[in-house]
Amino acid sequence: MAERESADDVPDPPTLSARHRGPLVVExxxxxxxxxxxxxxxxxxxxxxxxxxxxxxxxxxxxxxxYRTNFEAEG
Ligand code: FES
Structure with a gap:
């Protein structure tokens, strides 16, 4: 499915993804x-x-x- 962009150039609907060994990113x-x-x-x-x-x-x-805690997560 194609990502739609709103008038102010942000994903609409918002997207959620995980960074490797880091946070969840909501755009x-x-x-x-x-x-x-x-x-x-x-x-x-x-x-x-x-x-x-x-x-x-x-x-x-x-x-x-x-970074300080060397966080690791599966997937
Ligand atoms: S994922 Fe960055 S501080 Fe917890």
Whole structure:
């Protein structure tokens, strides 16, 4: 299926992919909420990196800590 682009040049619908030994990458406009249901303002971002190693100090966002912890994931 071809990827559609919106007027401001971001994938529409948003896409989600995993980086090898790193975060999940969301490209496109999304709304992000914490575990308490509070919205995290990412309205100025076209791409968001979500931590999947658990070591980030800015969860749910990736802060690069996966390098320090030598994060590995299957698949
Ligand atoms: S995936 Fe980057 S800090 Fe967790």
């Amino acid at each position: 496109g406009r999304i709304r992000l909420f914490d575990t308490e249901g509070r919205e995290i303002d990412i309205s100025d971002r076209k791409r968001v990196l979500l931590c999947r190693c658990g070591a980030s100090r800015t969860r749910p966002l990736c802060d690069g800590s996966h």
